[in-house]
Amino acid sequence: MNHFRNHHLGCSSQEMPPLPLLLDCNDFNLNNYGEIEIEQHEQKEQGEQQEQRILSWQYENHDSLDDIKKFYLKMLLKVREGHVLPGNVMKTMALSITCLLEIFSYHLLSKLHMNIDNAISNNFNNDVEKTLFEISKSEDSFISSCQIYFTFVKPKEIILPTGNKAYYIPLCDLLMNLFEKKDFYDSIKQEKELISQFHEQDIIYHYRNAEIGRQHHILNNKKNSLLLQLYSDDLGVVNPLMGKNAVHKLTTFYFSLDDLPSRHSSSLRVVYLLLLYYKKDFEDQNNRRILFEQLGQDLRTHELGGFTRTFTTGYFCRYCFTHHHDMKHIYKESQTLIRTAESHDIQLKHVENVPSDKSMYGINEASALSFISSFHPITSLPPDLMHDAMEGKTMEKYCLFLNLPFMLFNIVDKIPYWFLYELLREIWDMLYCDFPRKSWLSTLQELIEEFIQLFQTIFPDQFTPKFHYLLHAARNTAKYGPLKRQMNLRYEAKHHLLKQIANRCNNFINLPYTISKRIQLRQCYELIDENVFKLNNVSGKIHTRRKITVNQLIQKALLDDNQFIYGDIVEFVKWVLIDNVKYKVGDFFVAYLLGGEEIPLFVKIKFIIHIVKQWRFIVQCYDTITFRQNLWCYEINPSNNNCILSKNEFLTHKAEDCYHINNSYFIRAPYRLTVIE
Template identity: 25%
Template sequence: MLQLREEFLLPKNVISSISTYIVALVNNLQSLIEQKAALCHSDAVGNAFASTSATNSTKKYLDIDAINNTINEVCCAVEAVTRNEYQFQQFCEENFSYRPPKQIVLSDPGEATELAYFIPIDETIKSVLHNNYVIDQILDNVKQQRQKVFGDEDLMFSFRDGDYGSRIDDDSLLVQLYIDDIGLTNPIGAKKDMHKMSMIYFTMEDVPDQYRSQFEHIHLVGICTSRTLKVKPLKKFMMHCFHVPQCGRSSPRVETLADNLAAHQIGGFQSSFSTGYVCRRCFLKHADLHLPMIHIRPDTRTSTYHDDLVRRITSNLNGTSIMGVVGKSLLSDLDGFHPTMSLPADLMHDYLEGVCPRVIISLLKEASALRLITYFRIQERMEQFAYGHFDSRDKPPPILVKHLQNDKIAASASQKWCLFRLFPLIFADIVDKLPSFIVYKQLREIVDIVFSVPFRKAWLPTLRDLSFAFQYSMIKHFPRQVVPKVHFCTEYDQVINDYGPAIKQWSMRYESYHYYFKKIALRSNNYKNTPKSLATRYRLKQAFSNFRMTQLNHSDQAIRIQKVKNNLFSNEMKYVIINHFGNIDMSKDLVQCQKFRHENVEYCRFGIYIISLANLTEAPEFVQVINVIKLTHKWWLLVDVLTTVGYDDKLCAWEIRSMDQFRILDPYSMKYYLKGLDVYEIDNSTFVTFTARLTSY
């Protein structure tokens, strides 16, 4: 264990799993030995060991040769599995239904071999839906959404509720496809370089919202080197990867997600965003980016006109682009796909990686220019800010002087999101002194709307007006930061109208899933045929996951369970507990835990949660979990019902106040709005902040 920990640097949870399996192996070995035990009469042992009893008795005895043979059989079985990769995969095929990834030869005869690997979507979907609980959860989620929309047609839950999604059947399965490039670095050896891989993933959109963030619901479809995608015809590879089996009465419309560059390459649009027609949804030129949208209205691209442009380019021997279109889409032969309707916008790249960090950098530079704060104090302020339990997972790194000089924040998308949300709290003493703070407030209100699910169609006109006002403010205050992504943000009212809630099509979790393959490549240190290695390792992981049936795992998990002490609760809390459970001995009948996870929602002590919305104003009603207690076989939440004072426009946060109103809540029957929130204290007042507009349904 010491070698595993200190030489191979395995984490504690991995070492614990290894020790658990060793104990299980010893227990199985013990069972095998007991099966080898023979029964014989006591007089067969000999007179020296004869029983003094008049009756014959039976005893178990073990033959030393039988023990050695049993141990040798176990050792041979273990060695046979781990002797080489081929035998290991054969063992997985026999016991875990493992199937190797399929191989495609993309190169022409006589050329250097170019290979790609894919996992058929239909096989993955069948393996996932083999779990009856998964099927029930998905069908129940779709049924509930359809019932809510039938009762209130203003609601939008998924792609089905957009204009394009209304054309598919309710009993069809919604499948999202995502394509992106990742860089894998070989740190040593002759091939020390960055290996670029093109990854294609898919997920099922109908998975309940609280489970969508789990990696096990993202599945690999295909993988090949990026240079192959650039120089080889992709029709054969793409048609294999993007083949979606029929679900329901008809095949679902293909919904392909990608960042802007990949989406333009897939759709047959120009890949440059610094000149010409930069938008795949309208005919906006780069030269017109600084013109207010309230004065210009670029024509929207239609499928008919786009097809006409493709025909003109195809018939043109020069092959030059026309109005931003460079040719036929890579997926044009795929049923249900069209470049103008099957490539939705991506919140992560347009907002979290686009306009949000640009606005933050611009505001901080303006604050420095007005002598409100220095670059050094900005770094110091971010280092000293106390992030809450939930936000600390995405704690952004400090903004250094070089970041401000280069107009670039070095952080991940989730860290930029956290910084954008907490910006008014971190710099609460200066934000209201910035003349351009109106830009942040407009953008924050837009983000709150576009990140909402369910979404209301009545919000679309408000979103359009806010987007146009934000673009005008950017032109006025930060003209150097007006890039194509600022224009993309003005189109989200139409994007949501066509595709449903925008957050259902964002690529955040797909981007996070890249880390798994980067880690596998680094630890395996095998760069001879990287696509095959990664596809094989993923397929093995998928086989184990299906064997364990972990999808939509609804088992509860309590962390740090301990006994309850009588002095833990105040008199008001004791009154609430006794009133709910009756006359019990708290120190004997109750236990507590630090965290409790139910249906992938973590209830943490002192975390803030939304339990309902006010009837008229739809203001959120908050509770703070004081303790998580268990009586007999069920967990309960002891909460403090907080008073919602109101929304603070300066801090973009809800002010809350504790009135010591305690209640016992059942986590199994609570309605899900958002996961846990942190509380922050500013000027002797407490606030919570989140990016979403909630609505009653």
């Protein structure tokens, strides 16, 4: 108060009226706030002016060609890598685009009645042409641009002692790019939360819920750990110009994340290349040491586990101590001596001291991966269900196995020993199940032992080691979880892409580099968009239809849908892709499981409706009449009941095959279904 008074005593009465000696607090506060508001307003104006100056500076200094560069790179990736075209297509595209731009500019200026020789237009066209050819002039310039604008992970070159080169994809860089995508992170987070709900439950939902997963110290102690599944295999690429040396044998290493939901497991997008080199380089011990030090992960089973690599003599099984001569006389797993980590370590030590005793145990050497603390060849090499059950072209044999009853429909009851097929189908349905139950395993083991004994008795000359591996399938399910998730079909499907790249590029000088580079460019193309699983909510053409034009049963189903109120106009599509599952009009899915026997009820998609950015499915319900054991399928009949379902109400994520034979409908479920509580 003294300050105010002294201040105003020095002012003339004309300049400002004298303030009262005792100021009213309310007046003071109001005036004070007013000053603050004025200051804030002035600061806001200054901030807006500064922001405008920054935007103006950015606009003036913005490279107008930057967006064109990025768009052109994206287009090159989509065309070149999406369709696996040779690299020289880039120059053709650059030339075609510049010609198109010149023609477009010419006609645009003509329409605007402007000078065709406009200097600004000519200079801009020249800059665009220079930019496009700068990107397309060489593979190195294209890759450099991809590194600047997109998430390209360059393969790392490994120079081997023999002089050849291997190429390794940096795992951490690759995972970082994946986890930057929100949908990828969310999918893994949700799946791990779901997995945790099945601990100590009857359903073996995942490897983490199985015996080895529950005992693994890293998985138990580090909740944020990721479970990687690695796969190694050889593939041959043919050079048609090399005569006898036409086949290039390569060894590939892939990995996938086992913590992703199973609905994504069929997509090649979630199979990633990790290492690639010539197969002959693996034969050198120094090369192997360098490769494993770089990789530091799990590779092939018998070879990298240190077990014997022959299946026709000696102790061929990596699950038990069974000699090839005794294989045909063993019908029960209880007749075998199961390998354990402790027994393996003792026998390995003996083999290292006395190398001539290798054949006694079926162990050749220590695993090349033994330096990894969490790796052991007895527990870290899960079985491959397809290779353990089938030989040769597994996918073709699998399709034949499932469809054989319909191919022999008219004579199936006359085939002797058909009961063996029925028994094997019952075994397969449990082994191939998405979510097996612990309570099934004792029954599964009994069925397997019965089948092996019958097959050996009826077809003794056809009994191979693969039948013996089947003897351990129930135990392996308990140890590793659903064996379906351990299969190699998706990895082998990735081979086709690698072969396609090699043949299209027609460059066999350094084939591992050519293939690994193009695979990474393709992955760069797949990660362009905001989401990894970008093929989501993609549908066919949307058609509109008046609700009154559909039949009364469909109208009633729309009326009974409690989720939405449908207007007079309804949007329909013929197909839609949601969460990597394709739904088409006419497809059959399992919608319900009835009773303790879990009898499936099937539905047929009649209409796919798009409403409020969501998808609804009008389905026709089918009655399950009976299970035809000789055909190993269900006989069903259409009903007059229609209902509306969401995608989450389907129990399977793949359409089932339905056959219309002799005025009857038959549908097979490729594996045993169970309700997930």
